[in-house]
Amino acid sequence: MSTLAVLRLELRRLLLRPWPWLLAAAVLAWLGWNELLAVGAFLKVQDRLALLPAAPGFTDIVAVPLLAQFAEIALLLVPLLSMQALAGERRAGTLSLLLAQGLSARSIVLGKYLAQLLWLLALLALVLLLPLLLAPATTLDWGKLAAATLGIALLLAGLLAVGVACSSYARQPPLAAALALALTLALWAGVAQGRAPQLAGPLLGWISLPTHLQPLLRGLVSTSDMAYFGILIALALSLATHRLGRERELG
Amino acid sequence: MSSPPPRLALRAVSRRRAGRMVLKPTTLHLAACEVLGLLGVNGAGKSTTLMLMAGVLAPSGGRVELNGADLGEVPERARRHIGYLPEHAPLWPELSVREQLDAHGHLRGLRGKALAAPREALLQRLDLAPLARRLCAQLSLGQRQRVGLACALLHQPDVLILDEPGTGLDPVQTENLRGLLRERAAAGAAIVLSTHLLAEVTALGTRAAILHQGELRHDAPLRAAHAVWRVTLGTRQTEPARAALTALAEAIEVEDAQHLRVQLRSDADAALLARTLVGANLALLGLEPAAPPLARVFMDIAAGRGERAA
Structure with a gap:
C-alpha cells in the first residue's frame, strides 16, 4: 500500500516536471530522424537484398538497430532521470517528509523505482511505435522484435536500478548522475571485450551488459541473460534500500 | 490503576x-x-x-x-x-x-x-x-x-x-x-x-x-513561572495574611516575619491576590513573581549561567 502511494506520487511528479518530457522529446526526435535515414538506406539496397537467399529484412536493418541506438542513449538518459529519485529529495529536504510518515526504506525505493520504470517503459513503447508504424508496408520478424524489446526493457530496468542506488548514496543529484554514468559505462565497457576478448577475462565478459543484451537483440532469449538482469536489479535495489534504511542513523 | x-x-x-x-x-x-x-x-x-x-x-x-x-x-x-x-x-x-x-x-x-x-x-x-x-x-x-x-x-x-x-x-x-x-x-x-x-x-x-x-537545561511548566508570588507585608504578622489568602492559594509558605511565598490556584491571579490583601486591611509593600520569568531563564542559559534540568 505504501509502495503504491510512493509510486503514485513519484509518477505524478514525473508527469508534471518539464525535464522528463524534454528528454523524451529529444530521444524521439533523434530516433525518428535516424529511422528515416535507416529506411532510406533500406530502400536503396532492396535490389541487392533480393538476390540474397537469407537476406536481412526490415527488422534487422531498421527496427532492431533503432532499438540498439535507444539502448546507447539510455546509458545517458537513465542516470539523468534517476538522479532525482533520492538525491533530489534529500537536497530539497522532502526526504524527511517521507521518512516522517514511517514508510519503510523498501517502500520508498520500490515506489520510486517502479514509477520511473513505468515512465521509461512508456518511452520504450513510443520508440517501438516508430518501426511499428511502418509494419503495414513491410514484413516484420515479430519474434526477433519481441526479443529485442525485452532486451531493451531489461536493460532499462537494470540501468534504472543502478541509477536509483547511486541516487541513494549521493547528496546532490548531479553527483548521483555522474556516479551512475560512470558505473553504467563501466558495465558497458564489455563492448571492448566483445571486440578484443584477449583483453578481458571471462568474469569481466560475464558482468558486462552487452554480453547479455546482444543475444536478445539477435532474437535469442536465454535464462542466463534474464538471470543476469534480475541479479543486477536485485543487487542495486538492495543497496539502495540498505542505504536509505541507514538514513535515519546517518542523518 | x-x-x-x-x-x-x-x-x-x-x-x-x-x-x-x-x-x-x-x-x-x-x-x-x-x-x-x-x-x-x-x-x-x-x-x-x-x-x-x-x-x-x-x-x-x-x-x-x-x-x-x-x-x-x-x-x-x-x-x-x-x-x-x-x-x-x-x-x-x-x-x-x-x-x-x-x-x-x-x-x-x-x-x-x-x-x-x-x-x-x-x-x-x-x-x-x-x-x-x-x-x-x-x-x-x-x-x-x-x-x-x-x-x-x-x-x-x-x-x-x-x-x-x-x-x-x-x-x-x-x-x-x-x-x-x-x-x-x-x-x-x-x-x-x-x-x-x-x-x-x-x-x-x-x-x-x-x-x-545540545543539553536540556530547563524543563518546567510555564504556569509555575507566574503562579508563585513573593508577598512583602507592611506588618510583621503573617498569620492574618495567611488566613486571607487560604481561599485562593494552593500552598503558602512563610519565609520570615514579613515575607510569604504564595502558590496560586489556577483560577486566581496576582491582581486578585493584591485585592484580597488590601480588602483584608493588610499593608502590602511588594508583590513579585517568585520564579524568574521565562525570558530571564532563557537569557541566563544562553549566557551560560542558567540551570540544568534534573
Whole structure:
C-alpha cells in the first residue's frame, strides 16, 4: 500500500516536471530522424537484398538497430532521470517528509523505482511505435522484435536500478548522475571485450551488459541473460534500500 | 490503576553526528493536551530533537516512545499518530497545494471522504482555498508554511511536532495558527513547537524546555513561572495574611516575619491576590513573581549561567 502511494506520487511528479518530457522529446526526435535515414538506406539496397537467399529484412536493418541506438542513449538518459529519485529529495529536504510518515526504506525505493520504470517503459513503447508504424508496408520478424524489446526493457530496468542506488548514496543529484554514468559505462565497457576478448577475462565478459543484451537483440532469449538482469536489479535495489534504511542513523 | 503512558517520551535520547554529540542524553515527557515550547539559540539542537521525536532520525542512544511503544521498533505508528512540520516547510514543488495535501493523505493511507473532508476543512481554516490550484513552487514563505502545517494536521495526529511554525506568518495568520493549535491541544493532542520567539511559547505553551549546546537545561511548566508570588507585608504578622489568602492559594509558605511565598490556584491571579490583601486591611509593600520569568531563564542559559534540568 505504501509502495503504491510512493509510486503514485513519484509518477505524478514525473508527469508534471518539464525535464522528463524534454528528454523524451529529444530521444524521439533523434530516433525518428535516424529511422528515416535507416529506411532510406533500406530502400536503396532492396535490389541487392533480393538476390540474397537469407537476406536481412526490415527488422534487422531498421527496427532492431533503432532499438540498439535507444539502448546507447539510455546509458545517458537513465542516470539523468534517476538522479532525482533520492538525491533530489534529500537536497530539497522532502526526504524527511517521507521518512516522517514511517514508510519503510523498501517502500520508498520500490515506489520510486517502479514509477520511473513505468515512465521509461512508456518511452520504450513510443520508440517501438516508430518501426511499428511502418509494419503495414513491410514484413516484420515479430519474434526477433519481441526479443529485442525485452532486451531493451531489461536493460532499462537494470540501468534504472543502478541509477536509483547511486541516487541513494549521493547528496546532490548531479553527483548521483555522474556516479551512475560512470558505473553504467563501466558495465558497458564489455563492448571492448566483445571486440578484443584477449583483453578481458571471462568474469569481466560475464558482468558486462552487452554480453547479455546482444543475444536478445539477435532474437535469442536465454535464462542466463534474464538471470543476469534480475541479479543486477536485485543487487542495486538492495543497496539502495540498505542505504536509505541507514538514513535515519546517518542523518 | 496505572496511569496512561505519555503521548511522547524521550528516554535518555542522545544523538551523535560525525563524532560530535549534538544532543546529550535527554529525557522529556509529553502528555495529552500539553503544548511544549522548545527554545534555544541557533545550533542548540532543537531541530535535531524534533527530528528524533518525529522518527526522521534514529537516536544514537536511548529511545523515543510513542504512546508507550518504541518508535524505532514500530516506525509505521508515526504514520497514524505523528504530524510533523520540518523547518522551512519542504514541499514537492511540482504539485499544486491540493495535490500536496492529497499526496500526504495517500502516504498516510487516507482515501476518499476520509481525505477530502479534512483537506477541504484545512484549506478553509488556513485560508488556503484561494491557493488550492497554485503550484507549491510559486508560494511565498508564509503560504508554504501554512501548506506544510495543513499537511501535518491532515490525519488529525495525536502528536504534533512543529519546527518554527510561525515563520513568515503575518499577525492575523499567527493568531489563526495559535487558535488552531489550541483547539488541537484541547482535543487531546500533544504539541511540541520549536521557536526562537518567547512570546510564541508563553502564548501557547503549557511547558517550556530550553536546550543549550545540545543539553536540556530547563524543563518546567510555564504556569509555575507566574503562579508563585513573593508577598512583602507592611506588618510583621503573617498569620492574618495567611488566613486571607487560604481561599485562593494552593500552598503558602512563610519565609520570615514579613515575607510569604504564595502558590496560586489556577483560577486566581496576582491582581486578585493584591485585592484580597488590601480588602483584608493588610499593608502590602511588594508583590513579585517568585520564579524568574521565562525570558530571564532563557537569557541566563544562553549566557551560560542558567540551570540544568534534573
